[in-house]
Every structure is written in C-alpha cells, then in structure tokens.
Amino acid sequence: MLEISNINAFYGNIQALHNVSINIKQGEIITLIGANGAGKTTTLMSISGIVNPKSGEIRFNGEVISGKKPDKIVQMGLAHVPEGRHIFPYLTVMENLDLGAYLRKDKENVKKDLEHVFDLFPRLRERKNQQGGTLSGGEQQMLAISRALMARPKMLLLDEPSLGLAPLIVKQIFDIIKRINQEDGTTIFLVEQNANLALKVAHRGYVMENGHITLEDDAQKLLVNEEVKKAYLGI
Amino acid sequence: MDYFLELFLGGLTRGSIYALIALGYTMVYGIVQLINFAHGEIYMIGAFTALIIASVLTILGLNSIAILVIATAAAIVYSSAYGYTVEKIAYKPLRNAPRLSPLISAIGMSIFLQNYVLLAQTSDFLPFPRLIPEFAFMEPVSHIFSSAELVIVSTTMIVMVLLTLFIKFTNIGKAMRATAQDKTMALLIGIDVDRVISVTFIIGSSLAALGGVLIANHIGQINFYIGFIAGIKAFTAAVLGGIGSIPGAVLGALILGWTESFATGYVSSDYEDVFAFALLVLILIFRPAGLLGKAETKKV
Numbered sequence A: 001m002l003e004i005s006n007i008n009a010f011y012g013n014i015q016a017l018h019n020v021s022i023n024i025k026q027g028e029i030i031t032l033i034g035a036n037g038a039g040k041t042t043t044l045m046s047i048s049g050i051v052n053p054k055s056g057e058i059r060f061n062g063e064v065i066s067g068k069k070p071d072k073i074v075q076m077g078l079a080h081v082p083e084g085r086h087i088f089p090y091l092t093v094m095e096n097l098d099l100g101a102y103l104r105k106d107k108e109n110v111k112k113d114l115e116h117v118f119d120l121f122p123r124l125r126e127r128k129n130q131q132g133g134t135l136s137g138g139e140q141q142m143l144a145i146s147r148a149l150m151a152r153p154k155m156l157l158l159d160e161p162s163l164g165l166a167p168l169i170v171k172q173i174f175d176i177i178k179r180i181n182q183e184d185g186t187t188i189f190l191v192e193q194n195a196n197l198a199l200k201v202a203h204r205g206y207v208m209e210n211g212h213i214t215l216e217d218d219a220q221k222l223l224v225n226e227e228v229k230k231a232y233l234g235i
Numbered sequence B: 001m002d003y004f005l006e007l008f009l010g011g012l013t014r015g016s017i018y019a020l021i022a023l024g025y026t027m028v029y030g031i032v033q034l035i036n037f038a039h040g041e042i043y044m045i046g047a048f049t050a051l052i053i054a055s056v057l058t059i060l061g062l063n064s065i066a067i068l069v070i071a072t073a074a075a076i077v078y079s080s081a082y083g084y085t086v087e088k089i090a091y092k093p094l095r096n097a098p099r100l101s102p103l104i105s106a107i108g109m110s111i112f113l114q115n116y117v118l119l120a121q122t123s124d125f126l127p128f129p130r131l132i133p134e135f136a137f138m139e140p141v142s143h144i145f146s147s148a149e150l151v152i153v154s155t156t157m158i159v160m161v162l163l164t165l166f167i168k169f170t171n172i173g174k175a176m177r178a179t180a181q182d183k184t185m186a187l188l189i190g191i192d193v194d195r196v197i198s199v200t201f202i203i204g205s206s207l208a209a210l211g212g213v214l215i216a217n218h219i220g221q222i223n224f225y226i227g228f229i230a231g232i233k234a235f236t237a238a239v240l241g242g243i244g245s246i247p248g249a250v251l252g253a254l255i256l257g258w259t260e261s262f263a264t265g266y267v268s269s270d271y272e273d274v275f276a277f278a279l280l281v282l283i284l285i286f287r288p289a290g291l292l293g294k295a296e297t298k299k300v
C-alpha cells in the first residue's frame, strides 16, 4: 500500500535520511522505532509532503506521491498525527474536528464519523466547545487522532502518540489504535520511542539509527532480538 | 458639547479608515508573520485607480453615485491584483529565508510602487472629485458630521461585520484561522496554504483600496505619498491593538483616530502625531503584545 524506496532527505547540508526503504501492506500496523534524532519524524514528514526527499520515491496505492503537495496527499487517503499533537490552540474541539474533514464533500458521512470519534473518545464529546489549547496532554492526543480520523483515511501516520502521557492514558490510546486497525481496517504506520509498547501492537517493525534502517522483522521477533532488547527495551 | 461630539465623530471617521488599512497589516502578519510595508502603497494605488476611473466616467456624464460605485469596484479589483502580485513576486520566493529578507523585500516593494506612481502621475496633489452627495436627512447635523463621514463610518461597520462572518463561518475563513495558528498542521489536514495566503493578501488589499477611495473622496486630493503616511498610522493602529488580532486592529485604529482628533481639537494640530506615537509607546511599555495581542508563547 505504501512503498518507500531509497529516499534521501536533507535539512540544508545535513542528511537526515539515508536510502530509507519501508514497505507497508494494507491492513497492517507497522512501527518504526529509533532513538532521538534517528529520522523517524523526517520519514513521516516525507510521506506527507512537508519534507521533500532529494532522491528516491514514495508510492501510495501504486501512485507516486513524492513531490506532490501535502493537500493532494491528504486527498488520497493519508492522514498524519504529528509529533507534539499540533492542536489548533484557539479553535474549539469541534472546530478542530471539522477541520480534519476539510477536504471532504460528503457532509452526511462526516456527521457519522463525528459520532464515531466521540464514541471512541467520549471525553471529547464532553469538551467539544472548549478551546483546543486548554485540553490536557492526553485529551489533546485524543483530539489529534480524532481529527485525523475525520479525514476518513486509508492510512494513519502516528508520530509518538505516547509522548509525555501517563501509562494509563497511553494504554487507552493504544487500545483505540488497535481498534481503529481491526474494526475500521485502517492501515497504521506508528512511530514510537516506546519500543516495547509499539512492538506489542504492531505486526512488523523497522529499526532506524542515524537515518538508516538497520533492522526489519516481525514485531514478535524484534521483541526478543538481542540487539533490540539491549538498545531499546532496556533489558 | 457640540465641539466634543464633532471631535468624537471626526475621530470615529479617521479610525474607520485606519481600521480598513490596519486589517490588511494584521491579517497578513497573522498568516505569514510579515509586516507588508507595501500595504500603504496598495491603498494609494486604490485611490489613484478610483481617480482615473472617476475622471473618465465624469466625462461620460454618469451620475455621482454610479461613478462612486464603479470607481470603488475598479479600485478594489486593481489593488487586489497588485496585492496578489506583490506577494507572489516579492514574498513567496523568500518564505523560507531568514526573517529579515522578506522585510527588506517589503520595503523595496513600497519604495518601488511609490516611485512608479510618482513617475506615472506627478508629485503634485491631484484633486479628487467629491462623489458622495449631501444627504438631505443629514442636514440638521451636517455641521458636526457630514454625509461623507456617515458613509465612511457605516461602510466600515458593514465591512467589519461581513469580514467577521466570513472568517468565522466560511471554509476559507476557517482555513485562514487554522493557517494563522499552525501552518504545518494546516498543510497536514490538506489546506492549500499558498491559496490561503493569496486570499489574505486579496482581502487586505481590497479593504485598503476601499479605505483609499473613501478618504480621497473625503479629503478631496491625493498624491503618491498618501500611502506612506496612512500606512504608518494604520500600522501603528495594528501594533497598538496587537498585531495579528483582527478585533485588535479595529480597536487600535479607533483609539488612534480619537487620540488624534481630540489632540488636534483641544491642543493643536501640530501635536497630532506626537500624541499618537506617545500613546503607542505607552501601550507597548505596559502591554508589549498590544491591547488584544497574544503573548509571544503562541504558535508551537
């Protein structure tokens, strides 16, 4: 469904991604783990068209998307929940959610999807008229995921959804991520530093170091891989 | 009492014009964090366009209301085209450059447009026809509030309401708010940010053109330099109210208008600018972000 082939991305003269290749099949949950500064966010930003790789190619459902503008990429069914959530702080929860459906014309289905995300995260329904910036961190993450779901994406890109959240909220959010995958059939590309957690929900995983993909395997196998255990699982 | 009222209404009229121009500064700043120094020139070009069209239509013998409407529409279209083009050639290529570069480009654009009009026209003041008729129902109060002033104030109020509704409820208005708050996220939800920026310049330029026509009609003369003066005043109003804030720009403009009007009326017209800028300095000392501005912790 998503094929990243040998992309190289730069910030000025600094190369952030080196020949990165990642393959994601429809219906999968794939995780990309790696330390701070490994290039995980840059990988997601390249998919969404915010960062333009100098070489290599990204295809979504067979169509080349590298070089396309971000709005065209969203239109094709990719929704991105960025690192740090990026809630619109002075818009209400409702307005944030509406904007998630910015490109959609099927207003009837948008209403249904709104109900759907409120069922997933009842907390948001209670706070729908509150300004986004006043939500707690956990609520903001719920809103960020819900806003992306309002685009009715075929594939969801999640950048460190567990960042800075209490374990209980993290568990709740990861349960929802699994549900989105199983019940709605949404393909998920999950970037995480919390490798233990990510490998437990994912089908397959990639490990990134200094802009290079160094490992790729079934999530179960990565969980028992000696190197991964040492470097990322703290065992 | 009459004198106070006259100064109050005069200040309201001035403030309305400042508000029309200040909105362009504040909206552009809100979206691209750029002080568009060429904005005053867009206002001046609006006034000149209206003058040229009005002169032609007067020769053709149209009545003054028809001339006013057509000349204003032409000014809005022409100024919008300028605003749109200035953004495309002078700012867009520098969007990822250091902040100083687009600022210098803006000053360059301003100087270029001033001199271009100076060469195309003259440096002399040109008479601008009075197109707003004296309304009969304004007769009893016309010594303190003229028909032209009424038109300026009420047009501005209507435009403010329309703009507020536009930004609150239309899709492009919501996209503008989203872009102002978080540009990366706006891109990630599929907003065409380039288009939002263009629309912002077009709206700002249209309002400035409208202000240009109204004030030219009121004062009765224009030259290539009026954009510079009005631009600085409107920019002051935008900063006073909190640059980036739409209600702030209107509030700042009205406060500035009243300050100038009362200073002129009760002290001396020599002190008009002194009071205006003293007020700005005072407010910035006590509220650095302006009256309604958000403190600099915003945008993540």
Ligand SMILES: Nc1ncnc2c1ncn2[C@@H]1O[C@H](COP(=O)(O)OP(=O)(O)OP(=O)(O)O)[C@@H](O)[C@H]1O
Pocket (backbone or CB within 6 Å): A011, A014, A016, A034, A035, A036, A037, A038, A039, A040, A041, A042, A043, A083, A193
């Ligand atoms: N806007 C930028 N300008 C310059 N360098 C950048 C920029 N964004 C990222 N980098 C650099 O690119 C490299 C990869 O960064 P990236 O944000 O992709 O890492 P990451 O794996 O997401 O890290 P983290 O886990 O801390 O979020 C880092 O060395 C970083 O310093």
Ligand SMILES: [Mg+2]
Pocket (backbone or CB within 6 Å): A040, A041, A042, A083, A159
């Ligand atoms: Mg990151």
